[in-house]
Amino acid sequence: MTVWSVIGSGVAGLAVASELVSRGAKVQVFDPAGPPGPHGCSWWAGGMLAPWCEYENAEEPVLRLGQIALDWWAARTRVERRGTLVVANPRDLPDLRRFARRTDGYSEVDRSKIAELEPDLHRFTKGLHFMNEAHLNPRQALRDLYKQLLDQGVEIHRKLAPSRLENAIDCRGLHAREVLHDLRGVKGEMLVIRCPDVTLTRPVRLLHPRMPLYIVPRGDGIYMLGATMIESEDSSRITARSMLELLSAAYALNPAFGEAEVIEIGVDLRPAFPDNLPRIRRLGHTIYANGLYRHGYLLAPALAQGVADLALDNKHSEMVDEDRA
Amino acid sequence: MKTFYGTSLPNPLMLGTAQYPSPAILEQAFRDSGAGVATVSLRRESGAGQTFWQMVRELGVMVLPNTAGCHTVKEAVTTAHMAREVFDTKWIKLELIGHTDSLQPDVFQLVEAARVLTEDGFQVFPYTTDDLIVGERLLAAGCEVLMPWGAPIGSGRGLNNAYALRAMRAEFPDVPLVIDAGIGLPSHAAQAMELGYDAVLLNTAVARAGDPAAMAKAMMLAIEAGQLAHQADPIEARDMAEASTPVIGKAFLS
Numbered sequence A: 001m002t003v004w005s006v007i008g009s010g011v012a013g014l015a016v017a018s019e020l021v022s023r024g025a026k027v028q029v030f031d032p033a034g035p036p037g038p039h040g041c042s043w044w045a046g047g048m049l050a051p052w053c054e055y056e057n058a059e060e061p062v063l064r065l066g067q068i069a070l071d072w073w074a075a076r077t078r079v080e081r082r083g084t085l086v087v088a089n090p091r092d093l094p095d096l097r098r099f100a101r102r103t104d105g106y107s108e109v110d111r112s113k114i115a116e117l118e119p120d121l122h123r124f125t126k127g128l129h130f131m132n133e134a135h136l137n138p139r140q141a142l143r144d145l146y147k148q149l150l151d152q153g154v155e156i157h158r159k160l161a162p163s164r165l166e167n168a169i170d171c172r173g174l175h176a177r178e179v180l181h182d183l184r185g186v187k188g189e190m191l192v193i194r195c196p197d198v199t200l201t202r203p204v205r206l207l208h209p210r211m212p213l214y215i216v217p218r219g220d221g222i223y224m225l226g227a228t229m230i231e232s233e234d235s236s237r238i239t240a241r242s243m244l245e246l247l248s249a250a251y252a253l254n255p256a257f258g259e260a261e262v263i264e265i266g267v268d269l270r271p272a273f274p275d276n277l278p279r280i281r282r283l284g285h286t287i288y289a290n291g292l293y294r295h296g297y298l299l300a301p302a303l304a305q306g307v308a309d310l311a312l313d314n315k316h317s318e319m320v321d322e323d324r325a
Numbered sequence B: 001m002k003t004f005y006g007t008s009l010p011n012p013l014m015l016g017t018a019q020y021p022s023p024a025i026l027e028q029a030f031r032d033s034g035a036g037v038a039t040v041s042l043r044r045e046s047g048a049g050q051t052f053w054q055m056v057r058e059l060g061v062m063v064l065p066n067t068a069g070c071h072t073v074k075e076a077v078t079t080a081h082m083a084r085e086v087f088d089t090k091w092i093k094l095e096l097i098g099h100t101d102s103l104q105p106d107v108f109q110l111v112e113a114a115r116v117l118t119e120d121g122f123q124v125f126p127y128t129t130d131d132l133i134v135g136e137r138l139l140a141a142g143c144e145v146l147m148p149w150g151a152p153i154g155s156g157r158g159l160n161n162a163y164a165l166r167a168m169r170a171e172f173p174d175v176p177l178v179i180d181a182g183i184g185l186p187s188h189a190a191q192a193m194e195l196g197y198d199a200v201l202l203n204t205a206v207a208r209a210g211d212p213a214a215m216a217k218a219m220m221l222a223i224e225a226g227q228l229a230h231q232a233d234p235i236e237a238r239d240m241a242e243a244s245t246p247v248i249g250k251a252f253l254s
Helices: A011-022 A051-057 A060-066 A068-074 A090-102 A111-117 A138-151 A173-178 A240-253 A255-259 A296-313 B023-033 B050-057 B073-087 B107-119 B132-140 B162-171 B186-194 B212-231
Strands: A003-007 A026-030 A084-087 A107-110 A126-130 A134-136 A155-157 A168-170 A184-194 A204-206 A213-219 A222-226 A261-272 A279-283 A286-290 A320-324 B013-016 B037-041 B062-066 B091-094 B123-128 B178-180 B199-202
Touching (some): A011 A026, A011 A286, A051 A060, A060 A296, A068 A134, A068 A296, A084 A111, A090 A126, A111 A126, A134 A138, A138 A296, A173 A286, A184 A240, A184 B050, A222 A240, A240 A255, A286 A296, A296 A320, B013 B023, B013 B212, B023 B050, B050 B073, B073 B091, B073 B107, B091 B107, B107 B123, B107 B132, B186 B199, B199 B212
Parallel strands (some): A003 A026, A003 A168, A026 A155, A084 A204, A279 A320, B013 B037, B013 B199, B062 B091, B091 B123
Antiparallel strands (some): A084 A126, A184 A222, A204 A213, A213 A222, A279 A286
């Protein structure tokens, strides 16, 4: 029986391994950095499963393929199906109208409806509720996939993959750019804060003319605040300006966030192709699956299905842009 | 068409490179519009934006780096030097933000930075207001181009003060003038060209449109229409109807 070797255990690699195993394939995983942790960019993700919202600034496949993610993840980890709430300050209401025009799958909400959904957002008078969206805790999701793979008998090797592997699936993200020359890094910065004084139960997006800001509840008063998108490949630090912008967005949602503790600062690079959509490429004995950009958890299931289709059935999904087996 | 520091532009559209959904769509917007100049910011990427800058170079158009996001003369001068190194050009779009909400230029620092940079051999494209005296000071500081705002950056409000912009055109008949910022619709861009402006610089109106490439093309068509209209010497508006055929001789009393 063919053994598929998945290289990399970020969200792409683990999702691919999980999908292959679910289709009855035999899989092993290589990652010298060990189990999921702060070394991978999917550790720093928001974990929003929000294809309708993301469509505001992305191409059509994100909307369509992203919808696969909800059930795919729900079968593997805890998914909170409470929707997304999008709000804007009065001065940015034109942005809310534009957002509404570019998306669907929402209902318009007024002050009383907002108060019903999220009582701690009492400052806002207009918003959009994307009721079919969901969120998950990305670190828990990675740990769950990892454990399930071990339970399913998958060997996970804490070492570099041997060169000249047959049937390799390279999910190394930005590390694969020596082969995938059109891959680039897009800097993202995020914060994790603890603020038991504020209760939010679903991801909230605050529209802002310069960057999309969101806050995702992680439970126990912990919130993830993200994320910048900068065309820079320096992942060494967060800038003061980014931190100011993220924190002032939280403060604008509810001034009680001013008392939050900052418990983590994350900076990493998202791997992206020029159209910011993921790709599957087969070059020789290796299938490359990469370019999830800011849609790691949203598009990893579709990417994994596309890889499994190619690897097991030689079927070419729309994400396959090159096949030189 | 007037030259910009001795360089002729292929057409009067200068297009920004920020805020597009993806680099692929950015490239499409340039291809579909034929815009001849790309403006690009350096401040936030600070040295690590090489991959993106390389994409901008590969657009094959002239690059006008800018100092977007700078608030002081010192920051702007440092950014300009970096831009000269990265893009190997003397051109710099000088932007010195004075007000957080309106992103209105701080014209006092602007004049000072323009002087410093000109002495340093830069060819400065200053983002300024429609104030004539500031324009004069910028020219005295060595600028050979002026770029007054139509409206605040990203506001899409068009030409807020067409009277002032017309006065500016009349005051500086030989200086290349560019409307920079505030354009929301092709009709705004056409109006700028009808006023006799030499070029239009815009970004948000295209990048944040639902279909950026289509909007970029619409802007170019409008700019061409406005330019042609200006050259064609339009009629003056008047209060009463003026029949295009004479009335005398017709049996208009019957």
